[in-house]
Amino acid sequence: MLRMTRKRRSSPLGGPARTSRLAAAALTLAFGVGGSLALDAGAVAHAHAQPRQGGTTLVDETFTGATAPEFTGVGSACLTGAPTAALPGPGDHPLGGCPVGVGPVPPDDAAPHGYLRLTDASNDQSGAALYNHALPASEGLDVTFDQWQYGTTTGQIAPADGISFFLVDGETQLTRPGAFGGSLGYAQKLPDDDPTAEFQPGVDNGYLGVGLDVLGNYFGDWEHRGNGCPPGERSPAGTAFHVPAPGSNMVTLRGPGNGIEGYCFLTATTSNFSTTGPWPSTLPGSLQGPTASVSGDPVQAEADLEPSRRRVHVVITPAPDPVVTVSIDFNDGTGFHQVLSTPAPTPVPPTYKFGFAGSTGLFTDVHLIRNVVVRTERPLPRLNLVKQVRQPLPGDLTAGSQVPYDFVVTNAGGTTIENPAVDDPKITGISCPVTTLAPDQTVTCTATYTVTAADVAHGSIDNTAVATGTSGGGTVTSPPSSESVPIERAPGIEVEKQVETPGPYSVGQPVTYRYTVRNTGGAELTDVAVHDDHVTGISCESTTLAPAEEPGDSTTCTGTYTITAADGTAGSVTNTATATGTADGETVTSPETYQTIPVGQPHLTLRKRVVSSGPYQVGSTVRYAYDVTNTGSTTLHDVHVADDRVATVTCDATTLAPGQSTTCHGSYQITRADIDVCTGDGSGYGTSGHGTDDGTVECRITNIAQAAGTDPQGNTIASEPASATVTVEAEPECPLRPGYGEPDDKGCDRRTRHGGH
Missing domain, CATH: 2.60.40.10 (Immunoglobulins)
Structure with missing residues (x-):
């Protein structure tokens, strides 16, 4: 239940930190000074695809203005539509103006002709724009955006990293991207595969990472990308360091991950999935654009940048059999080309959040984003509700724990809904941030629930909510949305002790004890045993106990003790017992239980x-x-x-x-x-x-x-x-x-x- 985050450090080839001397030397040998990297566009024919229409619009942000209040910036991300500003410090920040850029960047203070600038063409830049608002996933997702990558200042040696578009589980607070460099702000990495370096985690609770990978390291599992993934979900390029990068001008998909585990290779636009390279790209065009200079006039700058524009279209169909499709318009007059189609990861989360990321390192490029439109793949109901628990939860849930809930409400109709509210018979005090909900607007209402003893006994928190509002004098009601939050009890064990042999008791008499051992926790117990400070050789009918909510969660153990002369002198014998078991490799011990029996005299x-x-x-x-x-x-x-x-x-x-x-x-x-x-x-x-x-x-x-x-x-x-x-x-x-x-x-x-x- 717990979802952890870890600290991040700097990055490798193509990332925000400089590459090791060994890697830099290898690249110089591979390309030479002033050499060029040839890109294989592939010869596979691709069907043209057009963006689908008919879904419900959830997000529509051009990034052409001076503000984008629904998005959060990280690192070098900024808006060229806003006045020139200093580069923000580390961590996340509101998107604002850009510092004076290196390379052929669009002019600043250019609204309404601005761009989201992830990086300029300087070394060691990394930027991300995050949409930390949950969007319903039940009817699929249809995303289009324009991207630009161009303007390297490192000549023809190699381009910079690339751009990623990624989705995370909408229950997560999306406040940071993943590792940069070859991980493109989505996956994890161990910089330079150096075992003494600090592992940098991927984005929290990632679902899908679409890597529009110009340099090509996102394709490979070098630097422990895909750490913990099974052999069938590893990159064909393996974990070796490749010069040049193994998947240049490639679209690569990576799946779910959290922390330093997962983000497994799904598929890529290559004609070779064997473990022996090279791995040529099948893209019918180049992800990197040709623009080498950009005018200081905002209108002329748009014309200068047009040849480098690439329009990307990502569709995820609804569960239970979701499919992810990626199409790209290379702006060459041939329209959209479907470049990838593959089953999407399951299970699909109830909501999504998303982000964009780009970076430079030893090599450089400008990375821009514009015209982001996010729709559902199929229309939503007139009023839609998704109820979910906000992560991370506050540790193991017990009676009295506080559970935060989000209620994601979307107006999918054509008229404004007044007084939107959420009714949940179990949760009170639900607060919605608006009193009117405009068409295509999505908001998140919030509440906190206190876990009861009855919830713990039941093993979960189960409830159903509906959203309501009024429009045109009538009531609008959403379909119900249910959520079941499991309460995983910590491992536990207890023992009760009884004397089987009736009294009175005397020296030399064998006394039989019976011990009843119960699994009181939520995990299976193995190696169950009873330990008694007087009784040895205790045997148990079963040494494995199922969790408390399942049958067969107790066993009986017996042992015999012979009363000694010392016990007779003391007038009684008191023995103490505990039970132990093993859960998830850890020993679980019961509280002590003791019993005293009289021996031979008043006491x-x-x-x-x-x-x-x-x-x-x-x-x-x-x-x-x-x-x-x-x-x-x-x-x-x-x-x-x-x-x-x-x-x-x-x-x-x-x-x-x-x-x-x-x-x-x-x-x-x-x-x-x-x-x-x-x-x-x-x-x-x-x-x-x-x-x-x-x-x-x-x-x-x-x-x-x-x-x-x-x-x-x-x-x-x-x-x-x-x-x-x-x-x-x-x-x-x-x-x-x-x-x-x-x-x-x-x-x-x-x-x-x-x-x-």
């Missing part, structure tokens, strides 16, 4: 405890409990407790059969005399006091009790004494002061202020 035991809570001072009442147990073999009458400070002690029962216990009760009020004894009478402190820096004294008041009863022959049977101590903080009659002198007005000699411990 009484006493345990005394303080049951009131401090702090205590003069006048406070201290309440005591006395646990009295007949640990002998005969019934005792007239059971009572005497306490050297408590005048009256009352017992719940005064007759105890062998093995029976009772609790007695008494109280004592702290007096000034107790403090005087503690602090002394002016000539120094008593041994039970301790002076503190502020002049007060911590006095420890101890009282001693003893239990007694009468056996059938009239003999008095007494327990060993038991004591209890409380600490009282008080100011003595003669508070601490340094120095000596005459008695003060209280008759306190100043010598007593010296701190005499």
Whole structure:
């Protein structure tokens, strides 16, 4: 249930940090100075595809203006439509103006002719734009956007990385991209495959990463891309470092991942899926554009950039058999070409969030985005609701845990909906951020639910919600949306112990114990065993226990103990047992259980405890409990407790059969005399006091009790004494002061202020 994030560091070839000297030298050898990299466009014919229409528009952002308030920038991402501004610091930030760019970048302050600039053409740049608002996934997704990659300042050696479009589970807070460089802001990586480097995680709870990969490292699993993926989901290029990069001018898809696990290779636009290269691209055009210079005039800049524009179309059809299709218009007059079509990862999340990322490193290019339109693949209902739990959850759920919910509400109709609201019979206080919902607008309402004991017992939180509103004087209601949140109980085990052999008990007698062991947690337990400090050779009917919510979650174990002469002398034998099991490789141990049986003679035991809570001072009442147990073999009458400070002690029962216990009760009020004894009478402190820096004294008041009863022959049977101590903080009659002198007005000699411990 828990979803973790990890720290990120710098990157490798093509990423925000410079490549290792070894990699740089290898690239120089491969390309030479002023050399060129040939791109194989492939000879496979592709069907033309046009963007589908008919779905519900969810996002429409041109990025041509000075603001894009629904998006969050990371790193070098900025808007050329806004006035020139300094580069923001690390972390995420609102999208604003760009710093003066390196290379042929569009002019700044150019609204309404601006662009989302992920990077300029300088080295070691990385930028991302994130849409951290959940969008419904039930009717599929249809995304189009324009991208530009052009303008390298590193000559013909190699282009920079590429651009990624990625989707994440909409329950996630999308506040950062994944690793840059060859991972294109989506996948994980271990920089330069250096085992001493820090692993950089991929984007949190990634679902699909579309790599529009000009350089070609996103195609390969070098740097531990796809870490933890099975052999059938690995790149054909393997994990080796390739010079040049193994998949240049390639579209590569990577699947779900989180942290440093997953982001497995799905497919790519290559004609070779064997493990022996090269791996030529089948794209019918180049992802990198030819633009080498851009005018400072915003309108002329658009014309200069037009030859480098590529329009990308990504479609994911709805579950249960989703298919992802990628089509590209290379702006060469031939229209869209479907370049990839493959089954999409399952299960499909209930909602999506998305982002774009691009980076430079040793090599450079400008990376731009414009005209992002996100629609559903099929139309949504007039009013649509998706209910989901916001991740990450606050650890293991228990009674009292707070669970945050999001309710994603979309107006898929042609008229405004007034007073949108969400009704959930289990969750109250649902708050929606708007009072009117415009056509094609999606908002997220929120609420927090407190887990109950009944939810824990049930093993999940199950409920259904509907969204409502009014339009044209009528009520609009969404289809219901249900959510079931499993409550995975932590591993747990408990043991109950019983004596099978009836008494009375005597020295040399074998006594059989029965132990009932239960799985009280949510994980299977193996290697179940019972450990007893007196009994050896305990055997169990079963050593594997199913989780508590399944049948067969308990077993019976037995063992035998022979009473010794020492037990006879003591008058009883007390043994303590625990049960253990293994869950997910970890040992689970039960609380201790103990049992006392009488052996051969009368015997009484006493345990005394303080049951009131401090702090205590003069006048406070201290309440005591006395646990009295007949640990002998005969019934005792007239059971009572005497306490050297408590005048009256009352017992719940005064007759105890062998093995029976009772609790007695008494109280004592702290007096000034107790403090005087503690602090002394002016000539120094008593041994039970301790002076503190502020002049007060911590006095420890101890009282001693003893239990007694009468056996059938009239003999008095007494327990060993038991004591209890409380600490009282008080100011003595003669508070601490340094120095000596005459008695003060209280008759306190100043010598007593010296701190005499």
